[in-house]
Amino acid sequence: MAVALTMAAMKVAALCHALRGERAQSAGLGAVLGIVLAGGTIYLAVRDLDLLAAAYAVWLLGWLLGPVFMGGGDETLRPEYFTLLGLPPRRLAVGLLAAAFVGLPPLVSLTALLGLVVAGARLGPVAALVAVPAMLLQLAVFVLLSKVAVGLVGLALRSRLGAISTGVLNGAILAGLGQIWVVFLALGQTGVPPLVRYLPSGWGLLAVRGSWWALGALAGLIALLLLAWAALLRLRVGASRASGRARRPFLARTADGAIVAKELRTSSRDLVRNYQFTFAFAYGVCFAASPLLVGWNGMLPYAGPVFIVMAGAMAANVYGTDGTALWLTLMTPAASDVRGRQLAWLATHAPVAVLLTVVCTAVTGGPWPLILALLPALLGGAAGLVPLISVYGLVPGTDPHKRANNPLRTSEDEGSLTGQAYLALALIVATALPAGFVAIRFGWAGVVVGIVTGALCWWGFGRLASARLRERGPELLSTMRTGRKAGGTVQSRFTELSKPRKAVAWWCFGFAAIPLIPQGILAAVFVSRDMLHHTWFLATYMPPGLRYPVALGFVVLGLAMYALGTWIVLPSRQPGTVE
Amino acid sequence: MTPALEINGLTKRFGEKLAVDAIHLRVPQGSFYGLVGQNGAGKTTTLSMAVGLLRPDEGTARIFGADVWSAPDEAKALVGVLPDGLAMPERLTGREVLTFLGLLRGMPRDEVLRRADELLDVLELSGAGGTLVIEYSTGMRKKIGLATALLHAPRLLVLDEPFEAVDPVSAATIKTILRGFVRGGGSIVLSSHVMALVEQLCDHVAVVDAGRVAAAGPLDEVRGSRSLEDTFVALVGGEDGGVKELSWLSR
Numbered sequence: 001m002a003v004a005l006t007m008a009a010m011k012v013a014a015l016c017h018a019l020r021g022e023r024a025q026s027a028g029l030g031a032v033l034g035i036v037l038a039g040g041t042i043y044l045a046v047r048d049l050d051l052l053a054a055a056y057a058v059w060l061l062g063w064l065l066g067p068v069f070m071g072g073g074d075e076t077l078r079p080e081y082f083t084l085l086g087l088p089p090r091r092l093a094v095g096l097l098a099a100a101f102v103g104l105p106p107l108v109s110l111t112a113l114l115g116l117v118v119a120g121a122r123l124g125p126v127a128a129l130v131a132v133p134a135m136l137l138q139l140a141v142f143v144l145l146s147k148v149a150v151g152l153v154g155l156a157l158r159s160r161l162g163a164i165s166t167g168v169l170n171g172a173i174l175a176g177l178g179q180i181w182v183v184f185l186a187l188g189q190t191g192v193p194p195l196v197r198y199l200p201s202g203w204g205l206l207a208v209r210g211s212w213w214a215l216g217a218l219a220g221l222i223a224l225l226l227l228a229w230a231a232l233l234r235l236r237v238g239a240s241r242a243s244g245r246a247r248r249p250f251l252a253r254t255a256d257g258a259i260v261a262k263e264l265r266t267s268s269r270d271l272v273r274n275y276q277f278t279f280a281f282a283y284g285v286c287f288a289a290s291p292l293l294v295g296w297n298g299m300l301p302y303a304g305p306v307f308i309v310m311a312g313a314m315a316a317n318v319y320g321t322d323g324t325a326l327w328l329t330l331m332t333p334a335a336s337d338v339r340g341r342q343l344a345w346l347a348t349h350a351p352v353a354v355l356l357t358v359v360c361t362a363v364t365g366g367p368w369p370l371i372l373a374l375l376p377a378l379l380g381g382a383a384g385l386v387p388l389i390s391v392y393g394l395v396p397g398t399d400p401h402k403r404a405n406n407p408l409r410t411s412e413d414e415g416s417l418t419g420q421a422y423l424a425l426a427l428i429v430a431t432a433l434p435a436g437f438v439a440i441r442f443g444w445a446g447v448v449v450g451i452v453t454g455a456l457c458w459w460g461f462g463r464l465a466s467a468r469l470r471e472r473g474p475e476l477l478s479t480m481r482t483g484r485k486a487g488g489t490v491q492s493r494f495t496e497l498s499k500p501r502k503a504v505a506w507w508c509f510g511f512a513a514i515p516l517i518p519q520g521i522l523a524a525v526f527v528s529r530d531m532l533h534h535t536w537f538l539a540t541y542m543p544p545g546l547r548y549p550v551a552l553g554f555v556v557l558g559l560a561m562y563a564l565g566t567w568i569v570l571p572s573r574q575p576g577t578v579e
Numbered sequence: 580m581t582p583a584l585e586i587n588g589l590t591k592r593f594g595e596k597l598a599v600d601a602i603h604l605r606v607p608q609g610s611f612y613g614l615v616g617q618n619g620a621g622k623t624t625t626l627s628m629a630v631g632l633l634r635p636d637e638g639t640a641r642i643f644g645a646d647v648w649s650a651p652d653e654a655k656a657l658v659g660v661l662p663d664g665l666a667m668p669e670r671l672t673g674r675e676v677l678t679f680l681g682l683l684r685g686m687p688r689d690e691v692l693r694r695a696d697e698l699l700d701v702l703e704l705s706g707a708g709g710t711l712v713i714e715y716s717t718g719m720r721k722k723i724g725l726a727t728a729l730l731h732a733p734r735l736l737v738l739d740e741p742f743e744a745v746d747p748v749s750a751a752t753i754k755t756i757l758r759g760f761v762r763g764g765g766s767i768v769l770s771s772h773v774m775a776l777v778e779q780l781c782d783h784v785a786v787v788d789a790g791r792v793a794a795a796g797p798l799d800e801v802r803g804s805r806s807l808e809d810t811f812v813a814l815v816g817g818e819d820g821g822v823k824e825l826s827w828l829s830r
């Protein structure tokens with residue numbers, strides 16, 4: 001108990017330090033946002049208990065996914081800090097768990113779980129009484145499941161198979177969230193599936209509704225999760241294993257070839273890159289294929305383009321992830337590191353992207369001109385922007401051999417990394433806009449535009465990146481060495497952003513695609529082809545005079561969301577730095 | 580004769596702290612130059628600026644007359660560098676790292692492979708054929724770093740603490756290699772804390788203290804009749820010789 005109390009006290013102290021000054025304000029805003037969501041959840045307790053169960057499932061999903069995508073979640077207190085104390089793993093787990101209950105998210109979730117008490121009060125005094133332990137147990141399940149998920153992902157990333165399957169899983173889940181309308185549409189057709197009631201997130205509610213065994217089940221699950229977490233902590237503190245097999249010989253003969261060969265080897269050997277690749281692939285496929293669930297295949301051809309955009313966004317910190325190895329690039333100024341990296345990026349991604357695109361478009365039988373215009377535009381755009389973003393908006397990474405035991409954490413500065421990925425996402429999409437518009441308007445001419453803009457981006461952005469690397473290389477190296485920005489380097493505002501503003505940016509980038517692409521651009525295409533009353537495209541249901549304006553309105557909304565998100569994460573010059 | 584390395588008034592400030600304060604150094608061709616100083620004296624900072632890995636606030640560095648900042652291609656082709664504590668292409672094996680760097684420097688492939696094999700052999704790294712650099716031990720990392728510095732047969736070597744964490748057998752090998760390099764007309768600058776080693780290897784020495792050169796020149800001139808260690812302590816230690824004791828530690 002003493003250990004648990006001490007750790008909770010440490011967490012409180014750490015949070016108090018963190019909450020001084022500006023961050024107190026943002027934490028307050030986050031609390032307000034959370035309380036609003038929690039209030040909505042409690043409201044459902046008055047309205048419809050099945051919907052309440054669904055809402056708790058969403059809260060659970062948030063607890064599971066949030067930390068995985070935010071780079072390992074809350075690491076205020078890390079297990080590594082306590083290794084030298086020689087605590088038994090279970091006591092360590094209990095202590096860390098106690099600390100995990102300190103903080104805003106558990107508090108907000110607890111508020112949301114007050115819905116159980118409200119539901120209980122409606123069902124009778126006994127149910128209300130049961131609701132109190134149910135609420136606490138349910139919260140423990142949320143927190144523990146989140147910890148175990150992060151631990152499992154960390155563990156999986158130590159083997160190639162694990163990295164790949166984690167990538168597939170995360171990609172699929174995130175794509176599912178991006179296409180959440182499909183889920184709603186499907187649910188609208190079928191109602192809340194009864195399964196949701198029986199998920200662990202619904203057990204508290206089940207207990208309140210009279211199935212008291214659920215309380216025991218919650219307690220049992222907690223015990224199991226605690227054991228699992230303790231085991232994971234023990235594994236995490238151990239080192240990952242070494243490999244010792246023979247390697248293929250280097251076949252390259254030129255400097256450029258050597259850079260490509262090095263990059264290709266790194267991509268295939270670095271489990272984080274394996275993960276990123278499969279994540280992007282799964283995201284593209286699932287994002288494009290999920291509307292098939294509601295019988296619409298119009299999205300399918302975009303699997304390849306979405307994959308390219310995602311893969312580019314994930315690679316946007318290439319130089320940062322290599323850390324101080326940059327010194328070798330600085331010592332060999334004659335070789336063109338940027339071009340080599342671009343070629344390697346294309347070599348690993350283009351074949352898959354082309355194949356995926358051709359297959360998926362063949363399945364739906366078109367629209368060939370648009371897809372074939374987007375493909376080269378995006379490939380070139382991403383290959384150009386990836387090195388450019390990574391030298392202009394470098395997020396200093398932790399050197400690979402110094403990384404802690406959480407392989408997802410390639411940098412200490414996860415916030416900036418996320419911001420950089422979103423920036424890359426938006427910019428890569430932007431490079432394909434000209435080709436897309438021409439293709440929609442004039443058909444095959446778009447393909448020419450796509451090839452031209454793709455080649456231009458590849459060449460031009462690559463040149464800019466090379467120049468920047470040559471001019472500011474030592475500053476980039478200093479940044480990487482100390483983990484801090486040297487004077488004059490661009491600083492992503494994402495670092496200083498408060499959590500709620502980060503959340504707004506997240507939502508903007510996460511969901512802007514919905515108004516922009518399906519409800520805006522696609523709807524306009526359908527209207528122009530007189531395909532009316534088309535599934536869920538709002539504009540196709542409008543009276544004639546309103547169809548284009550509605551579609552246009554959605555396009556503007558989507559663009560505005562991207563603009564807002566970009567504005568929030570936009571790099572800004574640090575005041576008072578010298579060039 | 581142009582010096583192998585000429586440092587003129589290099590200055591570096593980190594925030595308030597003046598890490599390197601207008602250092603002047605002249606490393607003649609064919610010399611084996613030792614840079615000694617306390618922890619935090621500014622050795623790493625000076626050497627990084629000298630080879631173009633850190634931008635100085637003021638001052639210049641020339642390698643065989645080529646300015647590191649205005650003629651980097653020329654200057655950097657002539658120098659081999661072993662920096663302290665920087666990463667490598669971590670997911671490559673030792674042989675792959677050397678092949679990669681050789682090609683990067685524009686050397687023909689066959690020559691690169693031949694030299695890589697020889698370097699790995701001499702430095703006793705060839706046993707770790709399939710091991711990625713990320714899995715290397717601290718001493719192995721030093722050795723592969725040294726191999727990358729030697730690979731393109733530069734005219735000047737700048738080595739930051741090359742013997743740190745290296746076992747005695749490998750250290751003896753490295754000493755032999757370095758001596759041979761100087762005998763063949765090459766020039767070396769190395770930093771170290773081990774006075775005996777500097778006395779054993781170097782013919783020139785500079786004592787750096789708090790970002791300034793406290794003494795520099797041929798070894799015998801700097802140390803006079805004393806040992807280098809005594810000279811060093813006299814130059815940089817406090818009035819009481821700089822040696823303090825922890826009273827509570829001895830029983």
Ligand SMILES: Nc1ncnc2c1ncn2[C@@H]1O[C@H](COP(=O)(O)OP(=O)(O)OP(=O)(O)O)[C@@H](O)[C@H]1O
Pocket residue numbers: 478481482593596598616617618619620621622623624625
């Ligand atoms: N990136 C940096 N930011 C801030 N201060 C720095 C940075 N790099 C070095 N310093 C400071 O500059 C001074 C000189 O450091 P340097 O690394 O050059 O010392 P050194 O002589 O190599 O020491 P050692 O013998 O321990 O390697 C130290 O006081 C150090 O704290």
Ligand SMILES: [Mg+2]
Pocket residue numbers: 622623624663739
């Ligand atoms: Mg040093």
